[in-house]
Amino acid sequence: MNQAGFEELQHTADWALRVWAPNREELFRQAAIGMNALMGLKLQDEPVHKKVELYLLAEDDESLLVGFLNEILFYLEIERIGFEDFPLKLNGNRLIAELWGKPIRSIEKPIKAVTFHNLVVQRGEDGLEARLVFDV
Amino acid sequence: MIRIQDLNKISEYEWEIPRSYRQDMRVAVRLFVTRRLLEAALQDLSIEQAINAATLPGVVEPVVVMPDMHQGYGFPIGGVAATRYPSGVISPGAIGYDINCGVRLLASTIPLEAAEERLDDLANALNQYCPSGVGSEGSIHLTTAELEAVCRQGARWALKKGMASEEDLHRTEEGGCLQGADPGKVSQRAKQRGMLQLGTLGAGNHFIEVDVVDQIFDGEAAAAMGLQEGMLTLMIHCGSRGFGHQICTDYVQDLQSAVKRYGIQLPDRELVCAPLDSPEGQNYLAAMRSAANYAFCNRQILAHHARRAFEEVFAGSGLRWQLHQVYDIAHNMGKVETHDVNGRKMKVCVHRKGATRAFGPGNPELPDVYKPIGQPVLVPGSMGTASWVLVGTEDSMARSWGSTCHGAGRVLSRHKAKKDFRGERLRNDLEQSGIHVRAGSMSGLAEEAPMAYKDVDEVVETVNGAGIARKVARLRPVIVIKG
Numbered sequence: 042m043n044q045a046g047f048e049e050l051q052h053t054a055d056w057a058l059r060v061w062a063p064n065r066e067e068l069f070r071q072a073a074i075g076m077n078a079l080m081g082l083k084l085q086d087e088p089v090h091k092k093v094e095l096y097l098l099a100e101d102d103e104s105l106l107v108g109f110l111n112e113i114l115f116y117l118e119i120e121r122i123g124f125e126d127f128p129l130k131l132n133g134n135r136l137i138a139e140l141w142g143k144p145i146r147s148i149e150k151p152i153k154a155v156t157f158h159n160l161v162v163q164r165g166e167d168g169l170e171a172r173l174v175f176d177v
Numbered sequence: 178m179i180r181i182q183d184l185n186k187i188s189e190y191e192w193e194i195p196r197s198y199r200q201d202m203r204v205a206v207r208l209f210v211t212r213r214l215l216e217a218a219l220q221d222l223s224i225e226q227a228i229n230a231a232t233l234p235g236v237v238e239p240v241v242v243m244p245d246m247h248q249g250y251g252f253p254i255g256g257v258a259a260t261r262y263p264s265g266v267i268s269p270g271a272i273g274y275d276i277n278c279g280v281r282l283l284a285s286t287i288p289l290e291a292a293e294e295r296l297d298d299l300a301n302a303l304n305q306y307c308p309s310g311v312g313s314e315g316s317i318h319l320t321t322a323e324l325e326a327v328c329r330q331g332a333r334w335a336l337k338k339g340m341a342s343e344e345d346l347h348r349t350e351e352g353g354c355l356q357g358a359d360p361g362k363v364s365q366r367a368k369q370r371g372m373l374q375l376g377t378l379g380a381g382n383h384f385i386e387v388d389v390v391d392q393i394f395d396g397e398a399a400a401a402m403g404l405q406e407g408m409l410t411l412m413i414h415c416g417s418r419g420f421g422h423q424i425c426t427d428y429v430q431d432l433q434s435a436v437k438r439y440g441i442q443l444p445d446r447e448l449v450c451a452p453l454d455s456p457e458g459q460n461y462l463a464a465m466r467s468a469a470n471y472a473f474c475n476r477q478i479l480a481h482h483a484r485r486a487f488e489e490v491f492a493g494s495g496l497r498w499q500l501h502q503v504y505d506i507a508h509n510m511g512k513v514e515t516h517d518v519n520g521r522k523m524k525v526c527v528h529r530k531g532a533t534r535a536f537g538p539g540n541p542e543l544p545d546v547y548k549p550i551g552q553p554v555l556v557p558g559s560m561g562t563a564s565w566v567l568v569g570t571e572d573s574m575a576r577s578w579g580s581t582c583h584g585a586g587r588v589l590s591r592h593k594a595k596k597d598f599r600g601e602r603l604r605n606d607l608e609q610s611g612i613h614v615r616a617g618s619m620s621g622l623a624e625e626a627p628m629a630y631k632d633v634d635e636v637v638e639t640v641n642g643a644g645i646a647r648k649v650a651r652l653r654p655v656i657v658i659k660g
Contacts, residue, residue: 053223053590054587056591099433100434104430104433115370115423118419149618150618153274154426154429156270159446
């Protein structure tokens with residue numbers, strides 16, 4: 042098993058992911074990469090240039106994670122920009138991130154929203170783990 | 178994990194999970210299912226999610242689950258929960274991200290045999306006039322003031338723009354406009370998403386379908402609706418697009434802290450809620466109603482576009498191309514309604530998520546034309562299979578919060594459907610069986626394969642057998658447009 046990664050889980054109506062990583066920053070990054078993969082997101086073949094600075098404050102890791110991923114979905118829809126590089130720092134309940142992206146070439150299927158359904162960020166066999174359910 | 182022996186069988190079509198099943202349940206859960214459908218439902222988390230819904234503060238007996246139930250997030254798809262108004266709670270997750278996702282049906286007097294040669298042209302015209310697909314934008318770009326007018330006026334906004342008739346509004350749930358919408362309670366982000374998407378279908382399981390009336394079961398009700406055997410109809414299934422998704426996202430996030438403030442314990446954070454009489458609950462209600470009105474207007478504009486497509490294809494053919502509205506109904510909504518509870522009138526907030534309002538005959542909320550027969554209920558099937566027109570009954574008022582099923586209900590995960598079926602093959606199979614398909618994404622098409630859904634006929638037979646809706650007509654698809 043890789044130190045960090047994601048895998049799709051079975052869900053009758055929606056999409057679900059298990060994400061794992063050695064630390065919170067990598068967990069958030071893997072969740073974003075996994076979400077992009079679920080949507081079948083393909084970006085234009087050009088240098089990464091779009092930068093969005095993100096500051097989030099939430100009461101716990103789960104709220105921060107949902108908020109972070111929903112930010113990515115917002116820019117995807119409004120600016121047609123996808124992100125593939127996510128340098129980020131987590132300090133307590135605060136997230137500071139730079140989202141680097143470029144225009145979308147194609148997307149197979151969009152995600153409507155990231156949900157809190159049974160979401161817990163917790164330590165498991167593979168380090169930190171979270172199971173995310175997406176409304177599609 | 179719940180087992181079948183934990184449930185009480187009430188009849189062939191009705192089962193109950195008693196309140197005593199789990200300590201935190203405030204009320205029982207009533208399931209309208211056959212044994213076969215119940216056994217299928219036990220394979221996923223839908224019933225656990227219904228039990229979780231029975232823990233909501235202020236919930237009134239019983240939580241109801243429909244035969245098309247399947248696992249959602251927080252609240253099951255196919256679930257109905259009524260909470261006492263105003264002391265109970267309202268839960269955005271129990272209404273869903275696609276606020277006022279719903280169905281509109283229009284009827285024509287075009288016989289299928291006279292139209293058959295033009296169906297390919299009609300599929301192209303519908304595909305051209307009705308923008309669909311991921312992040313699709315329409316020809317209408319709203320200013321903030323216009324968007325706020327849509328939030329307040331719903332489908333009536335389209336009437337003012339010449340894209341609706343009074344009859345359309347008359348034959349729409351709530352006249353196409355929920356009172357109490359306040360766009361001031363909607364975030365700037367939601368407005369940004371809403372400004373570009375009015376009059377678009379989107380992607381996912383949303384579709385526009387041309388069907389033929391295949392069989393009529395209730396002649397009087399069908400006549401009132403203008404449905405005639407062998408004639409074409411048009412069905413639109415979509416909702417409030419990114420506008421509604423963002424409103425739900427915002428409030429599910431915001432209410433995470435509200436539940437702590439109000440000391441509400443929940444088994445799942447996606448069921449997050451606030452008392453209806455709290456500022457947070459009132460704000461969500463006003464924002465949710467804005468999204469509901471946006472969705473009514475969205476389906477109205479899509480109907481206008483579809484009429485243009487019909488006109489383009491059939492004008493001059495000697496056929497009457499006009500489409501008249503049968504009804505427009507939501508299946509993801511929270512509504513304040515008055516119901517009889519233990520012989521007394523009670524005001525409740527009915528959360529319907531993947532469940533359709535199904536008011537019975539004589540209900541004052543219905544337009545005069547439908548008062549004698551009950552409210553039309555529109556049940557889309559899975560792609561390529563039948564859809565149904567039903568009517569609400571007195572039993573649905575008495576036993577299921579004036580609600581019934583909303584569709585076929587998934588049985589196979591999207592992951593497995595994509596693995597098992599190829600979009601191109603599926604499209605070819607549908608075309609071979611005489612269904613004209615236009616789809617934006619082949620993998621999206623594969624996810625919506627008919628085999629991934631329950632048999633809609635079985636779902637309809639169950640609600641018909643249980644008495645919470647009555648069959649009127651069966652529709653068979655001839656054109657499917659998917660984003």
